[in-house]
Amino acid sequence: MKFLLTGGGTGGHIYPALSVVREIYKNNENAEVMYVGTSRGLECKVIPKENIPFKTIDIQGLPRKIGKEMIYFSSNFAKGCYQARKIISEFNPNVVLGTGGYVCGPVILMAWLSGIPTAIHEQNVVPGITNKFLSKLAKKTMVSFEDSKDFFNTKNLIVTGNPRASEVNELSLDKAALTLGLDKDKKTLLVVSGSQGAEIINHNFIKIIEDLIKNKWLQIIYVTGDRYYNEVNKKISSYDKSNIKVFSYLNEMPMALSLADLVLSRAGATTLAEITGFGIPSILVPSPNVTNDHQRKNAMTLVKRDAAEMIEEKDLKPEVLMEKIIKLLLDDQLLINMKSNSRELGYLDASCKVYNVLKDIAKTKK
Template sequence: MNIVVSGGGTGGHIYPALALIREIKKHQPDAQFLYIGTNNGLEREIVMRENLPFHPLYITGFQRKISIKNVQKNVQTVANFLRAVSKSKRLMKKFIPDVVIGTGGYVAGPVVYAASRLGIPTIIHEQNSVPGLTNKFLSRLVDKVAVSMEEARSFFPEEKVVYTGNPRASEVLNGDPEKGRASTGLSRDKKTVLIFGGSRGARPINEAALGMLKAADRKSYQILYVTGEVHYNKVMEEASAMGCPPNVKICPFIHNMPDVLAAVDLVVARAGATTISELTALGLPSVLIPSPYVTNNHQEKNARVLEARGAAVVIPESELNAERLLAVVDEILSDDQKYLEMRQNAKRLGVPDAAQRLYEEVVSLIKA
């Protein structure tokens, strides 16, 4: 079985692709993969670390604001797209894939488009509640559209849509809480709040977390605060000057997230698709602070889905401060009934077998 996978730009497009690849390998150890991405996204480093064959394309995104300069850029984008389609066709004629899978990002556009023109079975995976431009465009050409959230269904041709969930969810289910505590210095006797703003961190979340430090010393719970490597040194200077309480652990990055998630009780985070899939698979209550800097404001829309189902509390970044965050965390952890309901509601939204579901859709396409 030969499979081409394409997705890039952000981890939200890359990690689901890798989760699916691992699931396919479990069932089909002899499967061969070719990952097509870009050199300037996160995917090159991440994919090559997985020892997967990687081939780069040069592709840029469309400028949505109207101006003479942007019109010129969009003309160049079309030219880049056509060149990327041509290169993708050459790669596929050599590799001869049985199926081509796109998980989002600009680079998936020419790859999946090329496959559709060559008559190769195609499937795209949409992680968010509101799809991006690339997947909206590709949905008219592909054989199947897999969605992580039911709310995305209405944006695509109904007859093509299958609800699979996000395959990344399946990878957090086997976390070891003891390993999570050992790696972070957490106590097993206290409830734990994990605060993180993604791999690079998020300045507004860091500012709110720092503002909580003085009050945290009086709390019965403990806090694991992940700053992001870019912000770590500055945060540690400020935390040391303020006096960091013993029930607060600060680290730059978490490499064993499944283990750590298994050890915590409440998560404060952004509302990216991967985070949402992990929280709901585990049934973890959350305080979500959506990034306002993403396309179509999709993080807030993701977060509002969980809020509407009683699985999360949403704090817009414009309303975030230490006092508000502390009050929300206190309210959730001090009310056992509310906390239990949030856990149950999050669990109902989860799709723990998402990787298996998506794998089955891929296999059905090949056999069709």
């Protein structure tokens, strides 16, 4: 069976697709997979490293205003459709999956016109404009959250969860603690501010580190992002660093998550999939600078189910952050309840569900 996947621009679209590819190979070692992206997006760096056949098309996002940019977009879209149709014709997939990003537009459209069954997967609560349009063509529209049902006008919708959650492994706490140089018996706070680093999270957290590390029952894993790593290390150079580990980026993130009792982070879809996959309580600071305010709506899905607490950027201050962190970490029963609620949102079988949907709709190919 042949599977064609497409999705790009950000890790939030790419890594769920990668999880599905791994599930495909796990269940069907003879499966053929092709990935279609762009030459400018993150996918052109990530996918080839996974030894997945990769093709690119030329496409850009839809302009927000009508003008000269729209004329260029129309020409570019037509070119992308031509390239997508050629790839589809040569590969002849049984089914096509789009996980988001404007690259999905031409690929899903050309597959649909070619009579090939298609499906899409939306990671955020609020869908992007591309997925809202493509849901009208897709045999199945898959979503990560129950709350997403309100944003799609289709009967072919199924809640699968985010395939990224299926990447969670049952890790040995002893091994995780040894690898990271931590104590598995201490309360652990994991602070993650993204690959580049969220300025407002870093600037507020830096101001409370000294007071936090005075609590010897607490240890901190702090992933600063590249931009803030040197600044943070300079700030804490004179502190007792026996109970804090600082990283610019952490390859062993699953180990950090397995140790964490509480996470402080943004509210991107992939981050929340990992958090709920491990069933970790969280303090979420959604970015207001995203389309459709989708991070705040992602966060609210966890908040409404008592799996997380949220601080909006306008309300974020060092003293507010300090109070919330200490309050949660000292309340064992609250953490237990939040952990259970978070785990219920985890959808650890998400990749399997998506694979089964693809396998079923592939049978409808004429």
